[in-house]
Amino acid sequence: MNIGEASSASGVSAKMIRYYEEIGLIRPMGRTGNNYRVYGQEEVHILRFIKRARNLGFSLEETETLLKLWQDESRESSAVKEVATAHIGDLERRIADMQGMVKTLKHLANCCGGDNRPNCPILDDLAGDRTVGDGAVGKKIRA
Structure with a gap:
């Protein structure tokens, strides 16, 4: 099958298939006389494996490691x-970081009047400005 058919069968875009080949994640495919890549069921199965690993958030390096382990029948499952x-x-760790971001943004959004005034604690925070907590509302200091 050609790259378009392999893409349809695996769910991996033709552009990503070419990229995976370029970086060595999959081996270069054989070519026909008119220089089209030729894929078989084994390559489609490998592409599906890669897609599933990537969908689970594994990096390219981790995916490569898992792919090698999958192809090594003498592997130990502990690896x-x-x-x-x-x-x-x-x-x-990333989830905890994101939860912290949500908490901060909720706080900033709650502090924002959302009215026609230009004062905006969200933008102030992004700019690194801090409102002095001594009752001097609007007075800013650089963080």
Whole structure:
């Protein structure tokens, strides 16, 4: 099958297939006489594996590691679990960071009058300005 058919069968765009080939994540495909890439069911299966790993948030490096482990029938499952467990930790850290961002933005949005005045604590925070907490409303200091 050609790259378009492999793309349809795997759910990976033709552009990403070319990129994965370029960076060595998948091996270069054979070519026909008119220089079209030729893909088989095995390559489509590999592309689906890559897509699933990427959808779970694995980096390209982690995906490459998992792909090599998947293709190595003598692997130990502990190696796979190690990659997955490290990724879980990374996801949990990113979730905590995002929850902190949500909390901060909710606070700033609640402090914003949302009216026709130009004062905006959201923009002040982004600019690094801080309102003095001694009752001098509107007086700013640089953070």
